[in-house]
Amino acid sequence: MALPQDFAQHVKSVADIARIVGESVRLKKAGNNWVGLCPFHQEKTPSFSVHSTKQFYYCFGCGAKGDVFRFVMETERVDFLEALKRVAQRAGVPIPAERPSAPATPEQRQRAKLAEIHEVAAEFFRKQLQSAEAASLRELIRKRGVKPESTDEFGLGYAPSGPSALANLLKKEGFKQEDIEPSGLVIRRESGGLVDRFRNRWIFPIKSESGKVIAFGGRALGDDQPKYLNSPETPLYSKSRTLYNLYGAREAIRKANRAIIVEGYMDAIAVHQAGVTNVVASCGTALTSWQSRLLAKYASEVVVNYDPDSAGVAATDRSLSLLLEEGLTVRVLRLTGGLDPDLFVREKGAKAYQAALDEAPPFFQYLVVRALELHGKSTPEAKLASLNFVLPYLSKVPNSLIRSELMADIAQKIDVNSGVIREAFQKAAMSQREAIQAPAVSLAKIPAAEAMLIRLLLEDAAAREEIHSLLERSDLVEEMECGAIVSGLLGMIAAGVEPDLTALADRLTEPQQRLLAELAFSKDARPVSHSEIDTYVHALERRRLGRQRDSLKRRILDAQKAGNHTLVVELLQEQRELDRKLGELL
Numbered sequence: 338m339a340l341p342q343d344f345a346q347h348v349k350s351v352a353d354i355a356r357i358v359g360e361s362v363r364l365k366k367a368g369n370n371w372v373g374l375c376p377f378h379q380e381k382t383p384s385f386s387v388h389s390t391k392q393f394y395y396c397f398g399c400g401a402k403g404d405v406f407r408f409v410m411e412t413e414r415v416d417f418l419e420a421l422k423r424v425a426q427r428a429g430v431p432i433p434a435e436r437p438s439a440p441a442t443p444e445q446r447q448r449a450k451l452a453e454i455h456e457v458a459a460e461f462f463r464k465q466l467q468s469a470e471a472a473s474l475r476e477l478i479r480k481r482g483v484k485p486e487s488t489d490e491f492g493l494g495y496a497p498s499g500p501s502a503l504a505n506l507l508k509k510e511g512f513k514q515e516d517i518e519p520s521g522l523v524i525r526r527e528s529g530g531l532v533d534r535f536r537n538r539w540i541f542p543i544k545s546e547s548g549k550v551i552a553f554g555g556r557a558l559g560d561d562q563p564k565y566l567n568s569p570e571t572p573l574y575s576k577s578r579t580l581y582n583l584y585g586a587r588e589a590i591r592k593a594n595r596a597i598i599v600e601g602y603m604d605a606i607a608v609h610q611a612g613v614t615n616v617v618a619s620c621g622t623a624l625t626s627w628q629s630r631l632l633a634k635y636a637s638e639v640v641v642n643y644d645p646d647s648a649g650v651a652a653t654d655r656s657l658s659l660l661l662e663e664g665l666t667v668r669v670l671r672l673t674g675g676l677d678p679d680l681f682v683r684e685k686g687a688k689a690y691q692a693a694l695d696e697a698p699p700f701f702q703y704l705v706v707r708a709l710e711l712h713g714k715s716t717p718e719a720k721l722a723s724l725n726f727v728l729p730y731l732s733k734v735p736n737s738l739i740r741s742e743l744m745a746d747i748a749q750k751i752d753v754n755s756g757v758i759r760e761a762f763q764k765a766a767m768s769q770r771e772a773i774q775a776p777a778v779s780l781a782k783i784p785a786a787e788a789m790l791i792r793l794l795l796e797d798a799a800a801r802e803e804i805h806s807l808l809e810r811s812d813l814v815e816e817m818e819c820g821a822i823v824s825g826l827l828g829m830i831a832a833g834v835e836p837d838l839t840a841l842a843d844r845l846t847e848p849q850q851r852l853l854a855e856l857a858f859s860k861d862a863r864p865v866s867h868s869e870i871d872t873y874v875h876a877l878e879r880r881r882l883g884r885q886r887d888s889l890k891r892r893i894l895d896a897q898k899a900g901n902h903t904l905v906v907e908l909l910q911e912q913r914e915l916d917r918k919l920g921e922l923l
């Protein structure tokens with residue numbers, strides 16, 4: 338079920354982003370843009386900007402950005418489809434009857450094919466769990482305390498040991514080899530034949546946020562290595578952007594306004610069986626920022642319950658700052674007896690787990706305990722080391738009142754004067770601010786011609802084709818300061834789609850995103866005219882040739898010093914050629 342392909346595009350072009358944002362943020366007009374206090378971070382002077390015609394918002398304070406749909410998704414905590422419906426409604430666009438849509442682009446077609454393949458595979462693994470070959474796995478599942486309902490709910494399965502059982506089935510179902518290979522479920526032999534990636538393994542299907550199977554995890558049953566094998570990254574699946582069981586848990590998470598995050602598949606299943614259904618697993622080492630953003634969509638509190646081994650503790654420490662940055666309230670659950678959640682539930686029962694959960698301390702209490710474990714407080718140096726362990730996390734707490742209360746508490750526990758903490762914190766905050774104030778590239782450093790071309794690409798539909806063909810013929814883009822922005826825009830133009838700032842920003846680094854926003858929101862820039870394109874492209878070419886000439890000059894000097902006359906003659910010839918080209922551009 339899906340809405341027609343171009344419906345979202347239509348809604349976006351009709352909806353007034355400033356009006357919809359303005360329903361929850363007080364916006365003031367500033368030139369062509371609107372500005373207001375950012376709803377995603379705390380601030381006193383407005384750095385949140387909204388551009389009506391470019392359909393884009395950007396916060397110069399915290400880097401929050403996106404289009405009208407993302408704004409609704411993040412402020413109202415709904416998924417894309419729901420955001421689309423809400424925006425359509427507010428913009429007065431009637432919502433067409435939902436129908437299965439024909440995938441449009443080759444990329445979408447491939448993803449749809451891969452989704453079908455995963456559906457067939459999931460069904461295959463599930464059925465194989467009932468086969469004679471899987472008898473010992475069924476026994477293992479029973480011994481591990483996984484209930485039959487959970488086996489169904491989590492779609493657990495078995496990958497048989499025969500080398501190509503799944504590959505053969507997929508071919509029999511009519512999938513072509515070139516469709517099957519990118520799924521990552523098979524590996525191509527040197528002879529060209531396909532073998533299954535998962536063989537003789539216990540299978541855990543991994544679903545997307547919307548409930549489609551997009552990958553699998555496979556636990557070894559014999560001594561095979563690795564113990565846990567995952568699908569590789571595919572067009573359908575990115576490990577760092579996926580949380581295991583998010584689809585199954587999201588309603589419970591929303592209702593409880595709290596998510597429990599554990600490490601592995603078995604932990605998630607065990608905790609779920611203990612009656613705590615708002616649980617997801619990160620299924621990797623540490624949490625990624627994408628995953629913590631995903632959680633922040635559904636809840637404002639997260640309980641981190643990683644393994645008590647050293648890797649798990651390190652992962653907890655790293656995950657904390659990401660979660661705090663998303664403004665989440667974080668608590669840390671460390672289970673007694675050095676048990677992971679799966680073992681704990683099996684040995685101590687569901688009630689004991691729920692009780693432990695209720696008593697999980699807030700993150701800073703956990704941090705102080707960790708700091709004292711690591712460094713102690715027996716000497717002034719030890720106290721300082723403990724303090725330095727805690728401070729970086731403290732700086733991630735957005736609210737200053739909460740921060741100052743935490744400082745007092747930490748001071749008492751580490752046994753230092755709270756004035757010492759305040760001073761150390763201010764120093765740390767200071768050096769952090771300095772780091773932030775030195776951006777990698779600033780708009781002032783971008784050649785004017787480059788900035789103008791980008792503005793034309795963004796604003797002037799008529800100029801796009803011409804710029805596209807001029808730049809395509811040269812290799813100027815690679816040498817541009819904003820090469821990533823320009824090539825992203827040219828890619829969209831080549832694909833025949835309207836340049837979309839949200840999609841573009843997602844492909845850029847943070848300094849580049851900021852630059853793009855500065856270009857898009859620049860207020861006092863004069864209007865650019867179509868007829869200036871040649872001038873700008875020539876200016877960039879001159880700049881490049883000038884650079885080449887400089888380096889050539891250096892090489893000529895070197896060759897002269899070395900007495901290499903043949904090389905000098907050659908290089909001088911090159912220089913004449915460059916000068917001729919430069920002359921043509923004047």
Ligand SMILES: [Zn+2]
Nearest residue numbers: 375378396399
């Ligand atoms: Zn912000």
